Amino acid sequence: xxxPARLLSVGALTLDTILRVETLPTHQGKFIAADGVQIASGMxxxxxxxxHRLGADVSLWASVGDxxxxxxxxxxxxxxxxxxxHVRRVSGAxxxxxxxxxxxxxxxIIVPFYDSLAQADPGTLPxxxxxxxxxxxxxxxxxGAAALALKAARAAGRPAxxxxxxxxxxxxxxxxxxxxxxxxxEPAVRIVCGHALDLQTACTDMASRTDAFxxxxxxxxxxxxxxxxAGSSRHVAAPNIKAVDTLAAGDVFHGAFAVGLAEAMPVxxxxxxxxxxAALKCLRFGGRLGAPDRAETLAMVAxxxxxxx
Numbered sequence: 001x002x003x004p005a006r007l008l009s010v011g012a013l014t015l016d017t018i019l020r021v022e023t024l025p026t027h028q029g030k031f032i033a034a035d036g037v038q039i040a041s042g043m044x045x046x047x048x049x050x051x052h053r054l055g056a057d058v059s060l061w062a063s064v065g066d067x068x069x070x071x072x073x074x075x076x077x078x079x080x081x082x083x084x085x086h087v088r089r090v091s092g093a094x095x096x097x098x099x100x101x102x103x104x105x106x107x108x109i110i111v112p113f114y115d116s117l118a119q120a121d122p123g124t125l126p127x128x129x130x131x132x133x134x135x136x137x138x139x140x141x142x143x144g145a146a147a148l149a150l151k152a153a154r155a156a157g158r159p160a161x162x163x164x165x166x167x168x169x170x171x172x173x174x175x176x177x178x179x180x181x182x183x184x185x186e187p188a189v190r191i192v193c194g195h196a197l198d199l200q201t202a203c204t205d206m207a208s209r210t211d212a213f214x215x216x217x218x219x220x221x222x223x224x225x226x227x228x229x230a231g232s233s234r235h236v237a238a239p240n241i242k243a244v245d246t247l248a249a250g251d252v253f254h255g256a257f258a259v260g261l262a263e264a265m266p267v268x269x270x271x272x273x274x275x276x277x278a279a280l281k282c283l284r285f286g287g288r289l290g291a292p293d294r295a296e297t298l299a300m301v302a303x304x305x306x307x308x309x
Contacts, residue, residue: 005056005262006132009255010149011044011139011163013062013077013087014096014112015069018247018287024103037286040076042096043139043163046248046288047255049080050277051137055294056259059083059133061126061149063118063142065093086126093118106243106282114141122148131156134262137254140167140188143174150178159261163254164188181213181261182206183254189216199224203233215271217253219246223271236271239279239304248287253278256297276300 019033048058060082064070066089073095074084098112121144130136136153138146140163153160162179164172166187176182176192184192189202197205199218207214207226215225222238256277260270277297284290292300 003057005134005259007048007051007056007058007255007258007262008061008130008133008136008149008153009044009048009051009058009082009138009258010061010136010142010145012042012096012112012114012141013040013045013060013064013073014042014098014114015039015073016041016098016100016287018100018102018285020102020245020285022104024101024107024109035285037289039287039289040073041098041248041288043141043165043251043254044137045077045082046251046291047137047139047163047258048082049077049288050248050252050255050281050291051259052081053291053293054256054259054277054297056262057083059086061086061088061145063088063090063093063120063122063145064095065089065115065118066091067093067095069095069097088122088126090118090120100247100287102245102247102285106246108245108247110247121145125149125152129156131158133158135159135161135258137161137163137258138175138179139163139254140165140171140175143167143171146175147178150175154178154180159258161254161258161261163250164192165250166191176210176212179210179212181215181257182210183215183217183257185217185250200233200235207233213267217250219249223275225267225271234268236268236275237304238275239300241279241282243282245285245287245290246282248291249278249281251288252281252291255291272301272305273297276304
C-alpha cells in the first residue's frame with residue numbers, strides 16, 4: 001500500500017498484572033512468582049499494539065475512569081505508538097484491572113474487573129467518518145461501542161471484524177449479526193452453539209448462523225475458516241512452537257488478521273500472517289509485550305508455509 005493501513009480497535013483497556021508461576025494453583029495459599037510485569041493491555045488494546053508493530057496506523061476507542069490508573073493506561077499505550085485520542089474518560093468511574101497467572105507451559109488464568117460505569121454504552125461514535133479507517137476490529141468487552149463501530153464500518157464498506165470470545169450469550173447474539181468477519185475462540189463457539197464440537201464442525205456450524213466470513217481459532221490446533229465458495233471449512237495449521245506464554249496470543253492474532261484485511265490480503269494469506277504473529281508472541285513472556293514486528297512475522301510465514309508449498 002502507498003500508506004500504512006489505518007485500523008480502529010474498539011474494546012478493552014485494562015491494567016494487567018502478569019505473574020509467572022511454575023504451576024497454576026489448585027488450592028488456596030501463597031505462591032511465589034518467578035517473574036512479573038504490569039502493563040496496559042486488554043483484548044482490543046493488545047490487538048491494537050500488535051497491529052502497530054506490524055506496520056499499521058492504529059487508533060484505540062476504549063473507556064477508562066478519570067483515575068490515576070486511567071492516566072497510566074493511556075500513557076502506556078501512547079508510548080507504543082497507538083493513537084488514544086478517542087479513549088473516553090468517565091468521571092467517577094474506576095479503570096479496568098486484571099490479574100493473570102501464567103504457568104511454565106504458557107497456560108494462564110485471567111481474572112478481570114470492569115467497572116460498569118466505565119463500560120456504560122456510548123451514545124455516538126467519537127469521530128464523524130469511520131471510512132477513514134481501512135478496517136475496524138472490536139472485542140466483546142464494551143458491547144455498546146462494538147455495536148456502533150460494527151454497524152458504521154459495514155455501512156461504510158469497511159471490514160467489520162468481531163473478536164468473538166468468552167462473553168454472555170446475549171452479547172454474542174447482539175454482535176454476531178453486525179460483523180462482516182467473525183473470528184471466534186473455542187469458548188465462544190461453545191457458548192453460541194450450546195455444545196462441544198471439534199473445530200471443523202464448529203466452524204461450519206457458526207457459518208450456518210450468519211452471512212459473515214467465519215473462522216474458529218484453536219491455538220496449537222490451528223484455525224478453521226469457512227469457504228463459502230466451496231461450502232466447507234478449510235484449515236490453516238499453526239506454526240510448530242514450544243509456548244512460553246499464550247497470554248494475548250489471540251489478541252495478536254486478531255490484530256494481525258485485521259491488518260491483513262486492511263491491506264487487502266487474500267483471506268487465507270491474512271490467516272497465515274495472523275497465525276505466524278500469534279505463534280511468535282507465544283515464545284515470549286509478558287502478554288502483548290511479546291508481539292512481533294512485521295519482518296519477524298513474514299519470516300515465520302515463509303518458514304512455515306512457503307518452504308512446504
